[in-house]
Amino acid sequence: MENLLGVMDFVPDWGARTGLPAADGQLTDGQFAGPAGKHLVLVAHDNKKPDLLEWATHNRNVLSEHHIYATGSTGRLIQDQLQLPVRRFLSGPLGGDQQIGAYIAQGEIDLLVFFWDPLEQQPHDPDVKALLRIATLWNIAIASNRTTADMIITSPLFASGYRRTPPAFSPNL
Numbered sequence: 001m002e003n004l005l006g007v008m009d010f011v012p013d014w015g016a017r018t019g020l021p022a023a024d025g026q027l028t029d030g031q032f033a034g035p036a037g038k039h040l041v042l043v044a045h046d047n048k049k050p051d052l053l054e055w056a057t058h059n060r061n062v063l064s065e066h067h068i069y070a071t072g073s074t075g076r077l078i079q080d081q082l083q084l085p086v087r088r089f090l091s092g093p094l095g096g097d098q099q100i101g102a103y104i105a106q107g108e109i110d111l112l113v114f115f116w117d118p119l120e121q122q123p124h125d126p127d128v129k130a131l132l133r134i135a136t137l138w139n140i141a142i143a144s145n146r147t148t149a150d151m152i153i154t155s156p157l158f159a160s161g162y163r164r165t166p167p168a169f170s171p172n173l
Helices: 046-058 072-082 096-105 125-137 146-153
Strands: 039-044 067-070 086-088 111-115 141-143
Touching: 039 046, 039 072, 039 096, 046 072, 046 111, 046 146, 067 072, 072 086, 096 125, 111 125, 111 146, 125 141, 141 146
Parallel strands: 039 067, 039 111, 067 086, 111 141
Antiparallel strands: none
């Protein structure tokens, strides 16, 4: 449906992913040939990367059943250590946080595991806040520490076909 400016309104299809295979049958960015599980984003600030790697290694079997996305260096570390496919975005300060936010707004992401450093100011703090805002707005589960991440991925709801409830936006937006 077009709005008054002639621009197509976009509302995510909460039941399906939006990616399509390329004409030659090859996978395009963001697509996986692997499991049909949930779509998880793993992000960590520099001081928290060891914590995230330890958590991911401990939970490798669970993570292997799902699609993993991550920002630049975090994704490379996870891919190297876990030997699992990782869809890597740009580094957070270079726009990776915003790329993740776009995937969230398109209904592509189910869980954001973001081990951020509450004691260290980041040069891209506005991007971090925007990412957390958009994840909250679109009702995405967010884990900011190991305890929360453990509770989410061991929840019976996580292992089930549970689908989050789409937000009900005000007609004034």
